[in-house]
Amino acid sequence: MEATLDLFKELKSFSEPELQKEILKHAKFIKASKGEILIKEGQYLNFLPIVIKGLLRVYQQNEDREILLYYVGPEQTCMMSLSSAYFDYYSTANGIAMEESEILVLPAHLIAEWQLKYPSWNKFILRTFKSRYDELLNAFGNVAFKPINVRLKEYLTAYIKNESSNKIPVSHQTLANDLGTTRVVISRILKQFEKEKLVKLYRGYIQLNS
Amino acid sequence: MEATLDLFKELKSFSEPELQKEILKHAKFIKASKGEILIKEGQYLNFLPIVIKGLLRVYQQNEDREILLYYVGPEQTCMMSLSSAYFDYYSTANGIAMEESEILVLPAHLIAEWQLKYPSWNKFILRTFKSRYDELLNAFGNVAFKPINVRLKEYLTAYIKNESSNKIPVSHQTLANDLGTTRVVISRILKQFEKEKLVKLYRGYIQLNS
DNA sequence: AATTGTGTGTATCAAAAGATACTTATCTCA
């Protein structure tokens, strides 16, 4: 856990010395293996997870379909947990570890206490609320107004923006899950994109031309 | 403004004496007439509006369509404004007064200050974030997974839950705007509902059977 | 090599939603 500890100490959001001391005093560090489900819809959470390393995927489910809400990366926490833990309310989404992840876990009651005590914690919480809200608002507008092919195109271009390569190592099924539709629909649209020379399709990944 | 002042003093969220004094010291009270646009997409806000009386409608727009995000009633504030004012970010939604409304207006910089100073203010802000987030999440799930007829049915039944009567004084166009679709689609579905004896249609309002 | 699972291609059909256009009410207000 030495390495994790070092990672934690580098996080700017918690660099306020008093706060850092407090966190170290009360937090547990846990590991989540790839595919592990951390949060289930309907569940009450009495802890707040902050990701140190790795990636969580938070999504909503509806019978056979699902749709992505957001990812939680290092130095971030999960809106659902925050909401659930702070307000003692059940979660309305699911969370799963996309990769081997290291997570700092805080008892729920500290959220409110530190809100008033530590400005940097206060900022962190509000920043979390705001950025998650913005993400969701954006996703909402997209789902409400844009056809799937446009959303898919935007998803793909957004994907490679953060990467050096323009290979997108994602299956059609995963794309369907993220965008809230079915695999066949994605395959159909991707084939259309290929005809338009926008992409090249391979097993297990997609290459974006541009 | 006497009446407004009295209304304000009754708001539980701000009953903490020190906070109330501060608000009265720094706030302005304004009136918005029906149809007045208070917030525009892209605009920077340096104030936080809290509704004392009346109703604001906050929505997103996309060319010819629009979709409802939420309403802001008495003792509530607008997520967009809060987000914009606190983080110095532009608004990503529009706000319009649905009726003659009375609004308390606070300078943006006080939001952060009071966050640390007044527990009840802190609670108010977080409650705002949470409830707006929940509403949006719910709307998102609906748009992603449910067909319009189901959403419309839910909208109508939710509407009369808060009313004594089962008359819904809303035009088809307004329903279309709230649900993010077009008038013709709404009219078509409502006619179907009428055949199924779920509703009776009149000019300007809808009567729900049950 | 045979088996199994996953990923992809694709055809067919059905349903949902949107676009357009035109008609008929009803209300408002000068």
Added chain:
DNA sequence: TGAGATAAGTATCTTTTGATACACACAATT
């Protein structure tokens, strides 16, 4: 009262999306 605005009904056509079913390719494992 009559002109214009708003509300609603409806028919037709197209597009988008979804459901289902099946074939085939590739990979990993035994």
